[in-house]
Amino acid sequence: MTFSYDIRTIPFSRYGSFLTISYLRASGDRPEGVYLRTVRGGDMTSGAAFRIELTAKGEDVPYTTHATPSRLRLESGSGYAEICIFDGRTVGFRAVGVGVRLTLSGGDYDYAMQMKDNRWEVNSFLNEVRFMLTSMQGQIEMDAPWVRTKCTHVKAHFVPDAATNITEFRIEEYRTTWLERAFPSFDEGVQLVAAEYEAWRQSTLPSDDAYAVGRELASYITWSCVVPADGYLTRPAMYMSKNWMTNIWSWDHCFNAMALVRSNPALAWDQFMIFFDRQDESGLLPDFMNDKYALWNCNKPPIHGWTLAWMMDRTDWIGEAQLREVYEPLARWTRWWYNERDDDFDGVPQYNHGNDSGWDNSTIFHERGAVESPDLCAYLVLQCETLARIAGELGKSHEAAEWQALAQRTLDRMLEHFWQDGELRAVRTGTHERLQGESLINYMPIILGQRLPQEVQDALIQALSDEDRFLSPNGFATESMGSPHYEPDGYWRGPIWAPVIMLLTDGLRRGGYTELAAIAAQRFCRMANTNGMAENFDAIQGTGLRDRAFTWTSSVYLMLAHEYVKA
Template sequence: MNFDLKHIPFSRFGSYLSISYLTGDQNITEGIYLRNIRGGDEGNGALFKLDVIQNGKTVPFKTIADATCLRFQAEEGYVSFAYPESDYVRVYGENAGLRMSLVTEAYDNAFFHKEKSWQVNVFSKKIRFMLTPLTGELVLDAPWEVNGCSQVVADFIPDDKTCRMDGVIEEFMTSYTPREYDVTFDAAIEKVKKEYEYWLANTLTVPSVYESGKQLASYITWSCVVKKEGYLTRQAMYMSKNWMTNIWSWDHCFNAMALVQENPELAWDQFMIFFDVQDPSGLIPDFMNNEFAYWNCSKPPIHGWALSWMLKHTDKFSTDKLKEIYLPLSRWTTWYIKHRDSDNNSIPEYHHGNDSGWDNSTVFHEGIPVESPDLCAFLILQMETLSELASLLELEEEKRKWEQLADKLLDDMISYFWVGDRFIAKHLGEEVTSGDSLLLFMPIILGKRLPDHIRSALIAGLKDKDRFLTKHGLATESVSSPYYLDDGYWRGPIWAPSTMLIIDGLKSSGEKKFAQELAHKYCEMATNNGMAENFNALTGEGLRDRAFTWTSSVFLILGNEYIEINE
């Protein structure tokens, strides 16, 4: 595997450090940077611009990257990088050195620490570094001006005799603690390689034709995990270490699902992390990072569906774990009943497109709030899962309560939203007539709970090649809609969550062949075009962020289970 740093950053499991290509926005020049991805995606996190130097001058280079080693290859030398542990980077060069130019802001500074090491205090990014040469020397240009350094340029320079350079870049927050380093760079590489190979061996298997996709998906999911810190009460798989440097409260479900068979403890952590910070009202935040949780919107309640799926795929969740989730999932469900039904008609509503996860879907084109059948479908499944949990926990009265609520909401959903041949959404009690969104087909996840005529109509609509079905999968807005856009976010492109949910619904509906066909389309598209945030529905081209974890996780799930569906 040799991935392109312009699309996929170089990082490792547990680390908040990432080496990425940046285009030159936000007061930086174009180039490759060591970044600190703490604090969310409002900034690019750029710390040091990285360059290869020979004889004191920067020289051109190309990048060669796999899961455990990144190389900057110049014409007559190279510099390599590895992450032996989550909080430091080992650098090694032959016939070349490394220049690190700090993106300097107020108070940022560097000073000689002791022996050969220099400390760099990056006030602007709330992090410090210790730079230490192991072979060769370290030269700093860090002129002091009043209360900070006007610039910080650190050069790791090869030894004159061996023409080799070896050094360490260590992050720390408070007080620096010296450590023992691997004797050689090769030993450092071997250390991280063993760790990654274990992860890869425990990544879901897929058909051999999609093996290159699996290799990429495995690296992306492994490298996007960050360690427990601040608001993050558990290890968390970020959506990306490019720009989407947070976790979102439905994305985490798909990542948990992909982990549950081979890594159930990490899967449980992914699933539970949002419930650890749940508001007393029952609401869970829209997204989180190590520094804060964001509450201005939420994400759809797919958690019951996801948990039910996970319980079918592992026997490693103890009764204690089921007790741990029962009350939080109950509060999340009743929150919709208490706080998202402003007209008291027993139909829950979205207060923004972002609440649905389909941010700019045409369902929200005419205004908010919006009542949409997908929300009812998710809650029905969540209530059924709560009934299942209550049964396992011997809470018989609770079990019956959730069953009754699920049955009533199913009846209410059909009565309110089904208009003879289709589901509709409503704004202020009136049908939303703009566009033709795939969102209104999401009740297919209810499978055979739906009456035959409704299920058949939904399946026929999904198979209509003049609407959503393309050679690459299901567009999120009909390709015949006047609102369709090739790169229109939820107005056209193919996404992992919509694909996964609908394929699972088709399987539950008995549509095995069609589910397999869509799974093949998605896995082929992702293998050929990368694990992108979303894809052009007509060409399959990867769009936006090209190193997305829920895309990787859904690819792995579909390739492992839905390509060949067992009855």
């Protein structure tokens, strides 16, 4: 049975393309409907290009949608249209019994120019691209009134051929010069895309039949969210989503790399290294990137050492060449934390803002000011250990010893700094006053496993296994469910997040707490299998919240279902 999905929550797109088709709600002057979009420019641009309508006898007709990875079908009472994204920049349409109207509006200088009887160029300034519209069968009726410097709107109506009642056309996206190419037939294009997707699906991490529904969805989301190397992107990049989170963030990419490393190690390496390609001289990594720019106002936590060690344990593909490529960039990223994020010079790095931690609005960031949090020290311990491992493999024995010594010093300082009265708690930089709230972030050091004293492990496990505090029916809540600050849809104040589940589950298993690790993995996978690959989830109800086509959720689901639920 062919996998299908609802474009109201999951866009129709394909590997290697910025083009996508989405259902958008009404917003400002934009009416509700199905739109051909481009996700260039990240989530700060509208991305909406053409509204797609079906017509019969010149009038709009309502339709329903049915999507598979290779074909989107728009079904009306008068006929239907089918759409396939043939390659990274070409969309094919074929309609039977109905016409197709594409409407572009909103750009300051948008215009349409006829090139031949069957071809029009549409220049979309808002989206910073051009589109070539070519009719293969039927006619183009263009409504694009010119006023001074632009067309007030562009409406391209593709009318069926009178003899066959069919219209077929292509839309090509380009930025500079259009080059004429031969097109496959519509059916050939669909077959090629279907075969390409099936090869991806077959290589997706396998799991038990109980998790098959989620595996199909996660496979499609991860495949369709890859965009090409272009502009600021030095490598192919798996975006977080092609809904609204149309960027890559500098810890999200780690989980996508991990899920790919066994089946597609070269692409996994691209995901891992892409931020290091744009690393600042200081060692800082940008917060997020897209094809147009990077944001440097914030950053994300240093989980890269943990990620790389995890990947190295699961593939022989990462060899000397890759280790030499990553060693110095990873070292600079690590030193940045010690050099640039320790305002009180106590040897314990800090987060200046919640966004720097990835836990944007966690209760430890409830008040203004830099925060020293135990999770950051735990990540740095693992990162230093990974650097020691790489240095050893590269024959840099002196540097390996230095990194190992820094890992131990960081662990010692973490315990001296945060372990008080039988618990780990984040503190304010400088004053070291303990911060309020009951955030799960304080319990992330369980990823250190047996490096921790037994009494620390026992305290963390007691809290993590408490079903009145953090262990919800669906995984680990990010704020204690008994906390006065708990919010069911409070972002990092309660909901479940896939990366936290992955970090904790892996740490629990490696620390020997395999039963708790399996429980958490099973609960999360059961929830996502039922409710989709959302950005986050209501901890108690399991409802998917916000964006429901998220790649890091998909990647974590695939890894947990493949490796951890049976632990």
